[in-house]
Amino acid sequence: DTGVSQDPRHKITKRGQNVTFRCDPISEHNRLYWYRQTLGQGPEFLTYFQNEAQLEKSRLLSDRFSAERPKGSFSTLEIQRTEQGDSAMYLCASSLGFANTGELFFGEGSRLTVL
């Protein structure tokens, strides 16, 4: 399968714990996006990478959220000291090119439940 893959698909954690999600984009794609989606709502933009550079991170929800893409390939999204309000689906998407009119290819998401 050469699509976008995310791991884990499901994560249940206790409040206060740290969680990390991994995204492997389509191999030749240089752009990588992270979104958060709550039930029945549209995805909410979190951050964006072009190759290894994080070009937009002002939309990260708080300083507990951080993302990396160290070698311009896979990316990780970490949430520290999780809160119940962090429960959501975290979607990763990748695209090819240098404009934001290209098609975004999404992974199946990582669903987080904070107890």
Next chain:
Amino acid sequence: TQLLEQSPQFLSIQEGENLTVYCNSSSVFSSLQWYRQEPGEGPVLLVTVVTGGEVKKLKRLTFQFGDARKDSSLHITAAQPGDTGLYLCAGATGANNLFFGTGTRLTVIP
């Protein structure tokens, strides 16, 4: 904060009926995309519109980008149960951001 408001939020119709979904904003977008999302999956691109006033057709789906590039509509003719899903518009601003709308959940009843 959602820049794009979609209406209606929910829509339940009988097979064979026509419907229109609206995507509105006070912001101007350089381009606008429509995606469809099914449960447990990520959104899948349906179309990209770039020029104000542009109309694109994809089988029974017709997409229009407003003249001022602030709004868009999706019209489905003779809806089928396979059209059921969450329809999302997404607007591009600047060079880096793609913001999604609030979504319209469509159910087509056989």
